[in-house]
Structure formats: C-alpha cells, structure tokens
Amino acid sequence: MKPLLTFTKGGVHPPEFKAQTAGLGIEVMPVPQELQLILGQHIGAPCTPTVGKRDEVKEGGIIGEVTKGLGVPLHSPVDGKIKDIGTSTHPLRMSVPSITISVAEDASAPVYEKQDWHNIDKAELLKKVHAAGVIGVGGAGFPTHVKLNPPSSSPVDTLLLNGAECEPYITADHRQMLENTEDIIEGAKIILKILGISKCYIGIESNKPDAIEKMSAAAQAGSGNGYTIEVQPLQVKYPQGSEKQLIEAITGRKVPAMALPSAVGVVVQNVATAKAVYDAAVFGKPLYEKVVTIAGKGIKRPANLLVKVGTRIGDIVDYLGGLQPGLTKVIMGGPMMGFAISSLEVPVTKTTSALLFLTEDEVDTRPHSQCIRCGWCLDACPMGLEPKEIGIFVEAGKAEDTAPFGVFDCFECGSCAYVCPAKRPLVQFIRMAKMKAKRP
Ligand code: SF4
Ligand code: SF4
Structure with a gap:
C-alpha cells in the first residue's frame, strides 16, 4: 500500500465506533405514508413551492424552484398529493418552510x-x-x-x-x-x-x-x-x-x-x-434519496438505510424497531459536527449523513468549568486558531472582539471542545461569536 498521508496541523483521534454499522449493507427503507420536504435543503435562499395544496405530484417531479440567488430545484421523492405547505422543525433554524406530501398507495417508481x-x-x-x-x-x-x-x-x-x-x-x-x-x-x-x-x-x-x-x-x-x-x-x-x-x-x-x-x-x-x-x-435522476447511518446504543436495530429525502426520524425509528432504554441524546450528523435534536418530527434532508441515538454511557454530560489555560485546544485546532480566547471573550460579553482570534476561519470541527479537560462548549461559544463579531 502507498504511504498514508495526512494534514500537518492539529487534529484529534476520537474513538471510531464504526463497527456497529460498517458491516451492514445498504438497506432500502419502505416509503412511509408521509414525507416532509424542507424547502431550504442547500446553502442559499430556500426554494419557492411550484405546487399548491392538494396538487398531485409524481416521483422526480419538481415541487420547488429557486427564484433568487444560488440554489437548485427540489423534487418529489414519491408519487402523491400535496397535503400541506407550511413549516417544519429544523435542527438548526427551529422552524423552516416545508412541503408535506401524502404518499400515493399505488405509487410506481419511474423508469430512468x-x-x-x-x-x-x-x-x-x-x-x-x-x-x-x-x-x-x-x-x-x-x-x-x-x-x-x-x-x-x-x-x-x-x-x-x-x-x-x-x-x-x-x-x-x-x-x-x-x-x-x-x-x-x-x-x-x-x-x-x-x-x-x-x-x-x-x-x-x-x-x-x-x-x-x-x-x-x-x-x-x-x-x-x-x-x-x-x-x-x-x-x-x-x-x-x-x-x-x-x-x-x-x-x-x-x-x-x-x-x-x-x-x-x-x-x-x-x-x-x-x-x-x-x-x-x-x-437524469434527481437527487431525492439519501444513504443514512443509524447508529448508537439507543436504537434497537442500527442500519445503513437508503431513505427518501423528507422521511421523518420518527418513521425511521419505528422501522428499526424503536428506541432502547437509556436514550440520552439524538444527533443529526456525527458526534463531532452534528446537531442535537429534540424532536423526532425532524425530516431527513439531502445533507443528512447520520442519525445517532446515544445512551448515557455514550455521551459526556459533565458540566463545564473555567478555562485552566492548558493550551490543548490550540494544539488540537487544525486551523491554528485560539478557541480558548474566543470562549473567554464570549463569556466576558465581548463576543464582538473575537475576530483577531480567527473566529471566521473556524469551520466548527469540534476538535478543540473534544480535547478540552474543562469540557468547555467551545463550538457554541464560537457560533455565538460569529453572530456578533464583524468580519475583518
Ligand atoms: S472548532 Fe474551530 S476553533 Fe475549534 S478546533 Fe475546529 S476549527 Fe479550531
Ligand atoms: S483546552 Fe479548555 S481548558 Fe485548556 S486552554 Fe483550551 S479552553 Fe482552556
């Protein structure tokens, strides 16, 4: 084998926990009765619906178009009827515009x-x-x-x-x-x-x-x-x-x-x-399906599932046999860069790569404490930033002064928070700082 390459600055080695699903082949999840498609699946402005309530839609047909700025059209993953055009729960933005589709019982997949x-x-x-x-x-x-x-x-x-x-x-x-x-x-x-x-x-x-x-x-x-x-x-x-x-x-x-x-x-x-x-x-097949890893000790049956975009997490949980006792946290994405979610109503989007159902022993719930200035976060940061200073400034109410510590170069990888012995929520501090600091 060729020599193994890597990047030079920072980085961490969290436990991999991949054995639970690495050997599980991709399984096609049956389509649930209803899908909920968030209109803003991508960076940029959300799509505008091109369908109305009670309209019939076909699998692969356009249901949303971008009317301004960057973006791509949104397609129906199924044959069905538009049940509602309203809002949906989103892990980041609380509530976002979405389209709910009732799936047709006699749906047949198109031939591409x-x-x-x-x-x-x-x-x-x-x-x-x-x-x-x-x-x-x-x-x-x-x-x-x-x-x-x-x-x-x-x-x-x-x-x-x-x-x-x-x-x-x-x-x-x-x-x-x-x-x-x-x-x-x-x-x-x-x-x-x-x-x-x-x-x-x-x-x-x-x-x-x-x-x-x-x-x-x-x-x-x-x-x-x-x-x-x-x-x-x-x-x-x-x-x-x-x-x-x-x-x-x-x-x-x-x-x-x-x-x-x-x-x-x-x-x-x-x-x-x-x-x-x-x-x-x-x-000519549109993107409306996603392979998602479902893992953690909190789900009955871990899997790699091919699901329709818009499938609600609750439907995935039901399909996999339900939750296990001791579930403490549900994360959309990985444990380093994903987002904790509080509702199983959240639907899968085109960018959802994993749903993690973590039990108490898989989550660190210890409270955070003061920075002890050990410098481990500086060593871990692959961008050479100063997360400890950003955290200290945010706690002191000076988030707007954090640009010199590289807050806008941070891509929120979580390496700093992972190594911090004081369990400081450095990524949350950084997100707060990004909202308040002025770009240089
Ligand atoms: S989250 Fe940001 S500051 Fe922390 S290690 Fe990653 S890039 Fe550096
Ligand atoms: S790793 Fe944590 S305790 Fe150590 S310097 Fe960074 S923020 Fe402070």
Missing part, C-alpha cells in the same frame, strides 16, 4: 433511461447536475453545479473525491464505496469532463481497507482515455474529511484563510455526491 454521458458536452452535463438538484451531500449543501464551474481566475487542475468519512459512527460513505463503486468512479469521470481536467485522487482513511481495495481496482479500470484516477490512502485523523485538511493531506497545497479550494487549483466533492452526479448525468 440510461444515456451515454460520453456523448453529452460539458455545458449540458452541468445543466443536468443543476436540474437534478445535486448539492454537496457530505457537507454544508453547496450547489454542485456552482462548485463545478469555478471562476476562470482560479484555474483548477485536480479533483479530490472525499471518502475519508472521519466522523465517528458514520459508515454511509464506506458502504457506498463498497456497493456503488463503479457509479462513483463514473461520477468522478463526469466531473473531470465538466471541469475540463484529467486528474482525480480519492482520499480514503486506512480504517476502510476493503473500500481502499475495491475503489483502487475500479479507479485503475476507469483510468485511461485522458482520465487518471487514483486512490490515496490516508491516516485516520479527524477532521481529515474537511476540505482544507484533505487538500493539504493529498496535494500538500495550503488553502489561504477565507479562500476557496479553487484558489489552489482544487475542487473537492464527496464520494456520495459523485454518485449523485452519475445518477443525474446518466439517468
């Missing part, structure tokens, strides 16, 4: 015809990615067609596919790399064609040796005809899957503060997004 993407020019491929509502499904939900069309002032020469999946518990990308291997490689080639470049590296951490082996063989078979695709094994270190750390680990290039990866000639896409690009370009 396979097309040879080699015969489609890059402008048309880009249009297909946009029309299919593809966004970065592994992260913040940035519209993919925008990322694949970088400014001419920042020429790109390298595509990185992110298969690091460095968050504890989550194995959804691992399973996709094992089960949708060729689709991901084809997706990478489609992205290379759109970008007009030839080189792609796929970064996978060494705790997924089966994925490294399978993806390496497929990458080799898929290379040629102007494309070079190579798997790069990585050390296991959090937050390796964040863009800047992955770029440094694989290419050695350092993205300057506040700049985008294209500033150093790189575009990063998640492996699951490459699969969505493949579905969009080859089948």
Whole structure:
C-alpha cells in the first residue's frame, strides 16, 4: 500500500465506533405514508413551492424552484398529493418552510433511461447536475453545479473525491464505496469532463481497507482515455474529511484563510455526491434519496438505510424497531459536527449523513468549568486558531472582539471542545461569536 498521508496541523483521534454499522449493507427503507420536504435543503435562499395544496405530484417531479440567488430545484421523492405547505422543525433554524406530501398507495417508481454521458458536452452535463438538484451531500449543501464551474481566475487542475468519512459512527460513505463503486468512479469521470481536467485522487482513511481495495481496482479500470484516477490512502485523523485538511493531506497545497479550494487549483466533492452526479448525468435522476447511518446504543436495530429525502426520524425509528432504554441524546450528523435534536418530527434532508441515538454511557454530560489555560485546544485546532480566547471573550460579553482570534476561519470541527479537560462548549461559544463579531 502507498504511504498514508495526512494534514500537518492539529487534529484529534476520537474513538471510531464504526463497527456497529460498517458491516451492514445498504438497506432500502419502505416509503412511509408521509414525507416532509424542507424547502431550504442547500446553502442559499430556500426554494419557492411550484405546487399548491392538494396538487398531485409524481416521483422526480419538481415541487420547488429557486427564484433568487444560488440554489437548485427540489423534487418529489414519491408519487402523491400535496397535503400541506407550511413549516417544519429544523435542527438548526427551529422552524423552516416545508412541503408535506401524502404518499400515493399505488405509487410506481419511474423508469430512468440510461444515456451515454460520453456523448453529452460539458455545458449540458452541468445543466443536468443543476436540474437534478445535486448539492454537496457530505457537507454544508453547496450547489454542485456552482462548485463545478469555478471562476476562470482560479484555474483548477485536480479533483479530490472525499471518502475519508472521519466522523465517528458514520459508515454511509464506506458502504457506498463498497456497493456503488463503479457509479462513483463514473461520477468522478463526469466531473473531470465538466471541469475540463484529467486528474482525480480519492482520499480514503486506512480504517476502510476493503473500500481502499475495491475503489483502487475500479479507479485503475476507469483510468485511461485522458482520465487518471487514483486512490490515496490516508491516516485516520479527524477532521481529515474537511476540505482544507484533505487538500493539504493529498496535494500538500495550503488553502489561504477565507479562500476557496479553487484558489489552489482544487475542487473537492464527496464520494456520495459523485454518485449523485452519475445518477443525474446518466439517468437524469434527481437527487431525492439519501444513504443514512443509524447508529448508537439507543436504537434497537442500527442500519445503513437508503431513505427518501423528507422521511421523518420518527418513521425511521419505528422501522428499526424503536428506541432502547437509556436514550440520552439524538444527533443529526456525527458526534463531532452534528446537531442535537429534540424532536423526532425532524425530516431527513439531502445533507443528512447520520442519525445517532446515544445512551448515557455514550455521551459526556459533565458540566463545564473555567478555562485552566492548558493550551490543548490550540494544539488540537487544525486551523491554528485560539478557541480558548474566543470562549473567554464570549463569556466576558465581548463576543464582538473575537475576530483577531480567527473566529471566521473556524469551520466548527469540534476538535478543540473534544480535547478540552474543562469540557468547555467551545463550538457554541464560537457560533455565538460569529453572530456578533464583524468580519475583518
Ligand atoms: S472548532 Fe474551530 S476553533 Fe475549534 S478546533 Fe475546529 S476549527 Fe479550531
Ligand atoms: S483546552 Fe479548555 S481548558 Fe485548556 S486552554 Fe483550551 S479552553 Fe482552556
């Protein structure tokens, strides 16, 4: 195997907890009676509904369009009827506009015809990615067609596919790399064609040796005809899957503060997004399903589930046999960067990668105390920031003065909070500081 690469500054090694689901193949969850689709699935303004109450909708049909700014259309994941256009509970924004669909009992899945993407020019491929509502499904939900069309002032020469999946518990990308291997490689080639470049590296951490082996063989078979695709094994270190750390680990290039990866000639896409690009370009299939890891001791039956976007967490819990005694916390996403949720009414979105049902012994509930100035958070921060100072300033009511400590370079990875012996809620402090401090 090639030498394992990693990024240089900071990083932590939380327990992986992946064994619970890593061996569980992707299982298709039956469609529940109702879906609830949040209109703001991506970064940017939410979609405006293009349907009205009681309208009939078909699987794959558009139900929301972007009328201003960045964004992509939203599609119905099922045949059904619009039950309501109202609001839905959201883990971050409390209440957001949403569309509720009653699923038709006699629904039949549409047939998507396979097309040879080699015969489609890059402008048309880009249009297909946009029309299919593809966004970065592994992260913040940035519209993919925008990322694949970088400014001419920042020429790109390298595509990185992110298969690091460095968050504890989550194995959804691992399973996709094992089960949708060729689709991901084809997706990478489609992205290379759109970008007009030839080189792609796929970064996978060494705790997924089966994925490294399978993806390496497929990458080799898929290379040629102007494309070079190579798997790069990585050390296991959090937050390796964040863009800047992955770029440094694989290419050695350092993205300057506040700049985008294209500033150093790189575009990063998640492996699951490459699969969505493949579905969009080859089948014209919109993005309305998601592979989600359901894990933790608080759920009866852990799983990697393929669910329709809009499936409520409560329906997933029912399907998996219910909750276990001692459930203490439910997290949407991973334990490092995810968000605690207080209602099982919250629906899955295009960016949901995991739902964790954690019991008392899986959660640290000790109260936080004063900073003892040990400096561990500084050592852990992959961005070289000063989280301890940000926390102290926020507690002192001086959140607006935190910009000099790099608050706007923080991508909320949680490494600082993870190592803090005083259990200080440093990420919450940082989020508060971001709201009040002025950008330099
Ligand atoms: S959450 Fe922010 S400050 Fe803390 S380690 Fe991560 S990047 Fe650094
Ligand atoms: S790790 Fe915690 S206690 Fe140590 S300096 Fe940072 S904030 Fe203070």
